[in-house]
Amino acid sequence: MPTVYATRKAHFNAAHRLHNPAKSDEWNREAFGKCNSPHFHGHNYHLEVTVAGAPSAERGYVVDLGDLKGVIQERVLEKVDHQNLNETVGFMDGVLPSTENFAMAIWDQLDGHVPGEAQLHRVRLYETERNFVDYYGE
Ligand code: NI
Numbered sequence: 001m002p003t004v005y006a007t008r009k010a011h012f013n014a015a016h017r018l019h020n021p022a023k024s025d026e027w028n029r030e031a032f033g034k035c036n037s038p039h040f041h042g043h044n045y046h047l048e049v050t051v052a053g054a055p056s057a058e059r060g061y062v063v064d065l066g067d068l069k070g071v072i073q074e075r076v077l078e079k080v081d082h083q084n085l086n087e088t089v090g091f092m093d094g095v096l097p098s099t100e101n102f103a104m105a106i107w108d109q110l111d112g113h114v115p116g117e118a119q120l121h122r123v124r125l126y127e128t129e130r131n132f133v134d135y136y137g138e
Contacts, residue, residue: 001054005121006062010047010072012081015040016097019086040084045102046126047076049110053118067115076108099127103135111137 017040018032028036035041048076053062083089085097091109095101103125111120126132 003052004055004062005050005052005063006068006118007048007050008065008068008072010049010069010077012045012047012077013042014045014080014085014089015081016085017041017043018098019020032133040086043127045080047072047106048122048124049120050122050124051114051118052121056117061116063116063118064112067104071110072111072116075108075113079109090116095109099125099131099133100135103133107135107137 017037018035019028020031023031025026049068051063051068055062079091080089084093085102091105092102093104103123107120107123110123114120120137123135124132125135
């Protein structure tokens with residue numbers, strides 16, 4: 001069976017602060033610079049969720065992208081949009097909110113919840129226009 005990759009994009013705003021509580025304040029300032037500001041700062045995150053599968057015989061779809069949109073909305077956007085990743089997002093509790101760690105946490109939110117037969121393939125998360133990470137689940 002051929003494998004086709006289908007992607008749904010989403011975007012949201014969230015605040016965070018890069019701070020490792022196991023380290024000293026000095027270490028954190030040195031490691032994270034402005035991103036360690038105690039007052040937090042915001043990002044316009046862009047998320048791309050790619051799923052893989054064979055187009056169905058009946059509809060020719062890998063996934064119903066409207067259904068995938070709904071899952072992303074419910075399992076990610078409703079929990080993170082206009083929230084503080086350090087303080088108000090349950091699935092980020094105790095997680096240093098780097099783009100890498102955040103992408104892995106988003107994967108865990110979505111894995112096993114992709115509609116139909118498709119499999120989650122990639123989570124791509126842009127923290128800025130120029131900086132993004134990819135996570136493939138391992
Ligand atoms: Ni930041």
